Amino acid sequence: MPEALEGVRVLDCSQILAGPFCSMLLADMGADVIKIEKPNGGDDTRRMGPPFIDTESAAFLAMNRNKRSMVLNFKEPAGVEAMKKLVKDADIIIENYRTGVMERLGLGYEDLKAINPGIIYCSVSGFGRTGPYAKRGGYDLIAQAMSGIMSFTGVPDTPPVKAGVPIADMNAGMFSVYGILTAYINKLKTGKGQYLEVSLLEAALAYTVWESAGYFATGEVAGPLGSSHRNSAPYQGLKTSDGYVVVGAPNQPNWERLANAFGCEDLIAREEYKDNAGRLTNRAKLESELEEKTTLKTTDEWLEILEAAGVPAGPILNMEQIWADPQIQDRGMEAVLEHPTAGTTKNIGTAVKLYDTPGRITEPAPLLGQHTREVLLDAGYSEEDIAALVESGAAVTNDI
Incomplete structure (x- = not known):
């Protein structure tokens, strides 16, 4: 069967979680996601752990399936020029550099719009690209704290507790998908690309629906309730006798x-x-x-x-119990992949079930720079050109 986003090309210049989660969801639906990593180690998630599976971190394997990896050094002019060449045939760009960095590199939205007017450019940041906190670095924990989530998570009279999953990061990735696909639908109607941005703070704040609604209506400041609901009981x-x-x-x-x-x-x-x-x-x-x-x-x-x-x-199930649960197994939520160095690995399956154009998980997370040569050849570079880029430090190849 065809894939919904087949033929859509994404240049993903993000790392760690929010941006890579966004691009992974697009890749699962058929988009050609080219993960553009920095030299000297690539995405920081490659080194996050333990656990490690061979030389790869489990965290990186979880977020980067179905993608191709290339390494470009944006500190080298030739690396920037290679990125600009790739933009000509791209549909979407995702980046999560600090505010102003891409512009200083000559890779901001206005720079790349001049090359490809239809480009959809998504920036992910901690606090947004405007406002008094625009230049601050941001992480999931900070967004959970500053959005109010940590003030009402946990049980009463205990220290602050964050949500057990990185909800700000994951929701920023999900909002990025929503924004990108909304912009893409608009492009299909108008022919115009556009810039969009998502922040971890606002992505977390958007989930405080009941707590913000209660504050707006009554001025009451929500506190932690354990597992209880704020608006319904029981x-x-x-x-129980055993749990x-x-x-x-x-x-x-x-x-x-x-x-x-x-x-x-x-x-x-x-x-x-x-x-x-x-x-x-x-x-x-x-x-x-x-x-x-x-x-x-x-x-x-x-x-x-x-x-x-x-x-x-x-x-209440733990990880061992949920992955043995018959409902989860029946719904295909356990994806098994063969990685070139880590061997057999498992991933979480696709949560959205499209019946005519279903998502697929077919490729494991790439090795660092595994597809640099392949992508550059597709972009029109010759073998001699690629050798020169590698020699100058503007690109890194890792052919297997």
């Missing part, structure tokens, strides 16, 4: 089914629990009363009872 993890079960009862019918399933029918008519507002106000007491029942059975026993009752519920 919607949380409850103790926890998470339950969702965000509306009255689900609440009544849950109470009946737990053998707490008397709570339904209780004035303090008669509606969601009351259950939220008395959340701590309700949790205690429910756990008097839930701690009498195991998690598996409750899951069977709750499923039969039509109550949304689930276990």
